[in-house]
Amino acid sequence: IRNDMVALEEDGYITQPHTSAGRVPTDKGYRLFVDRLSEVKPLSAAERRAVQTFLRGAVDLDDVLRRSVRLLAQLTRQVAVIQYPTLSRSTVRHLEVLAVTPARLMLVLITDAGRVDQRLLDLGDVITEEQVAQLRTLLNQALSGRRLSEASAVVADLPEQAPMELRDAMIRASTVLIETLVEHPEERLLLGGTANLTRNATDFPGSLRQVLEALEEQVVVLKLLAAARDPGTITVRIGEENEAEEMRGTSLVSIGYASHGTVLGGMGVVGPTRMDYPGTIAAVRAVARYVGEILTTR
Template sequence: MAQSRRMLVLRAVVEDYIRSQEPVGSTTLTRDHDLGVSSATVRNDMAALEDEGYLIQPHTSAGRIPTEKGYRYFVDRLATVMPLSEAQRRGINSFLSGSVNLQDTLQRAARLLAQITGQVAVVAAPSLSKSTLRHVEIVPVSITTLLAVVITDTGRVAQHILNIVDLPDMTTLAHLVNEINTQCAGVSLAQTADCVRQMESRSEYRSISALTEALARALDGMADDERAGELYMAGTSQLAHQHTVADLAPLFDALEEQVVLMKLMSSLSETTQSDGVGVAIGSETHTPGLLHASVVTSGYGRTSAGNAGNAGSPDADGHGGNDDYGNVDGDQTAATSEPVAFVGSIGPTHMDYVTTMAAVRAVARYLTAFLAHDEHHTND
């Protein structure tokens, strides 16, 4: 009993410190929380929690504050991520539904997440390596140049110049493009390259074999593109208003290292914890500039065929198929969605984890629904 009560005391300390950012004392805890025991008992529990590494006492005779271990216990015991309120869901929907294309949606998503949390928001565009083919076009630019335009399932448009000796027979080329679009739609770009090479060996395409090989190489290059494309970031100025510049210098350095940031958030979004949301606290980020920061992230992406019907884009009332916009069970949605990129929030270790985790998950699920909804695919 003492151990479980002690952990209730820890939870109360974390909640109070997140709210006030002032060291928490036993008298305050006893007054503000229904712990059912005396102030002296709470004081003993806090001393035990300090011995166990969950709390520290920054100054003599002052209250205590949570350690990294204390925050980790608190986050791990959040059995479910609280859904956002109806008003918040409607706000997300109305703010994001006005976007004109994928890039605009991701930029808006970053701004919105920063606004909800008061922290730095990071939203990655889907990488080509995780995309599948939606459509390909080959357009003549000059006598010796063709432009291959590849549109993916995530709405990204990639262009590649194909240099040739002279213009191919346009009827044969049109036939090739139609066959690629028919046979390869929905498969990865690497598989599409293999498919093009198989076509190249057929007699009907022998006259344009140099072109088909150049196209296959271009698709291979796109498939190897591990970069998540653009990284949309917002909220750094809001964070600067809350802290002194000296405190933030290491954090801003870390934010400049976009490759490091993307690796961290990408791996964290793929090994998520509570309800599809991953949390790294302080040293868990393995990033020097983030030693006093926490990162909350969630993957977003394509939904499997079995769940595609549930992933409809949210309607005007904020309801669609996924958990924060409808009634699909959170674990089910997470299990049937394959991430193609991530959305995340970076803030101090004393961030409001409950609100941040809920907001990150809600925005991630909106983006998953956005990608799943064909009518939203706009060339950008």
């Protein structure tokens, strides 16, 4: 055994942090372990049922993601991170047009990810229920199924295609919709279980402050999660494999979650390089799959 330990240390797979310590795996050692995982034990049937029941109780997209991040943190006892769906990858599922008053409408834009945007539209004149229905039909024929990134160009051409009696209303509706579609709010990140960092403080080689600041600023983690493009494919970044210096004492296990086969965002777990990789991979994969199923059926 001693000879094996010497060989592993010479090859860079284990190291001795200080003279009174035992040997521990290096980033290279953990990478070998993760790459050699031929099979990851899935969650138990009871765990899967609990995950499904908890997530299916969500009332909207925000609730789905909030529940997911809490669930991941509880399952892994690490910090869970989930990226909100990026608008550029979403498509228009439906556009509802509702008459608030005879001279005011509400436009409700619903995406395939379950995102809902509402806008009030003041008209220059009163509009009949029949004209409201006609406006709704024209807008849905033009926009349903289109990516948000291309929808604004389509909306700009709608006034010319509308009947004369609807042209003014369509101009006003198009203006409001273009403002909605071209908005690019900062991508948001939901965090859960940040207290788990302090519980595992001894497992981090450096200062926790850098890690906490990186999580708080979100940009670094969002960049890492944005790399998730294939639904169902787990990515594991260990220690020095992270480009951001403040994350080099951590490991990130991430995956993309999808609706109708399109990746909407990323989710994952941040923790020390010494973590339960098989258990974490199983939890991240399962939660991403169930989130995708829920978003697909809504």
